[in-house]
Amino acid sequence: MSQTSAIRWGFLGAGRMATALGRGLVASGVASGEALIAYDPLASALGQWTQATGGHSAPSAAAVVKACEVVIVAVKPSVVAAALGEAAAAFQVERHLLISIAAGIPLAAIEARLPSGAAVVRAMPNTPALLGVGATGFAAGRHVDATRLDWAKRCFESVGIVRVVPEALLDAVTGLSGSGPAFVYLIIEAMADGGVRMGLPREEAQALAAQTVMGAARMVLETGRHPGQLKDEVTSPGGTTIAGLHLLERAGVRGAFIDAVEAATLRSRQLGSGSSG
Ligand SMILES: NC(=O)C1=CN([C@@H]2O[C@H](COP(=O)(O)OP(=O)(O)OC[C@H]3O[C@@H](n4cnc5c(N)ncnc54)[C@H](O)[C@@H]3O)[C@@H](O)[C@H]2O)C=CC1
Numbered sequence: 036m037s038q039t040s041a042i043r044w045g046f047l048g049a050g051r052m053a054t055a056l057g058r059g060l061v062a063s064g065v066a067s068g069e070a071l072i073a074y075d076p077l078a079s080a081l082g083q084w085t086q087a088t089g090g091h092s093a094p095s096a097a098a099v100v101k102a103c104e105v106v107i108v109a110v111k112p113s114v115v116a117a118a119l120g121e122a123a124a125a126f127q128v129e130r131h132l133l134i135s136i137a138a139g140i141p142l143a144a145i146e147a148r149l150p151s152g153a154a155v156v157r158a159m160p161n162t163p164a165l166l167g168v169g170a171t172g173f174a175a176g177r178h179v180d181a182t183r184l185d186w187a188k189r190c191f192e193s194v195g196i197v198r199v200v201p202e203a204l205l206d207a208v209t210g211l212s213g214s215g216p217a218f219v220y221l222i223i224e225a226m227a228d229g230g231v232r233m234g235l236p237r238e239e240a241q242a243l244a245a246q247t248v249m250g251a252a253r254m255v256l257e258t259g260r261h262p263g264q265l266k267d268e269v270t271s272p273g274g275t276t277i278a279g280l281h282l283l284e285r286a287g288v289r290g291a292f293i294d295a296v297e298a299a300t301l302r303s304r305q306l307g308s309g310s311s312g
């Protein structure tokens with residue numbers, strides 16, 4: 036029996052990310068549906084979550100905290116303070132680990148709303164976690180011991196790859212892999228549009244575009260070779276690829292992606308400083 040098999044996992048908020056993580060925990064065998072519990076004031080969200088994960092629903096945030104060891108805060112950043120306010124009184128420093136996945140909210144701000152000495156992890160997963168191919172960066176607070184660090188690792192390893200980073204880099208993780216799926220969907224949609232423009236049926240164009248992005252990503256991950264080297268191997272002298280690359284470089288696409296990750300990172304920092312504007 037693994038060390039985490041007796042752990043119960045609670046969710047404050049039962050939306051998209053709570054569903055992705057709950058399903059990952061069950062699919063990977065880290066937890067059974069029996070060991071999951073969630074609270075969400077939106078009955079429809081809670082109903083969908085229990086159906087997707089096999090977990091239980093709770094009548095309040097405090098009931099979730101009382102029923103589990105790991106409390107995952109999966110509400111929008113603007114709701115974190117309220118959710119913690121409802122949960123804090125039931126939180127026991129010796130027993131619990133709290134994991135927040137809210138974009139931008141610093142460890143110190145979460146710790147300040149819990150009893151002194153609370154073990155807190157701040158994490159940034161992404162939506163491909165729903166398929167077990169997520170990418171998560173997380174930072175551990177001052178009071179996280181080795182056992183609870185292991186709980187956090189197992190949670191996110193159940194839905195993809197994990198990197199432990201200093202908290203100062205979590206906004207950059209948010210800008211890159213947290214928001215990144217949306218950037219890549221835009222590429223897939225645009226490449227498919229290009230195929231349609233050149234006469235391919237929409238369905239074929241989208242399938243070819245999406246498989247191309249997945250294949251290229253796997254080439255980077257599985258060969259360990261530099262993307263520039265892999266790019267060069269596609270690019271014949273005087274051929275088709277260099278004609279397209281030339282246009283992309285002239286359009287500033289490389290700079291646009293750097294700017295996009297920077298803008299998303301800065302927005303994450305802004306969320307953490309309490310500014311919504
Ligand atoms: N969607 C994404 O790609 C990612 C989102 N995140 C973070 O995850 C968090 C959740 O995002 P999503 O799952 O996309 O949002 P969502 O909107 O799908 O789910 C949030 C849920 O919280 C519920 N809620 C509102 N007030 C509550 C309260 N007081 N107590 C308990 N539940 C409450 C809502 O009814 C809703 O069902 C956000 O903080 C976001 O920054 C992190 C990584 C990726």
Ligand SMILES: O=C(O)[C@@H]1CCC=N1
Nearest residue numbers: 138209212213214215
């Ligand atoms: O757009 C957002 O704020 C959230 C955080 C990372 C992905 N989605």
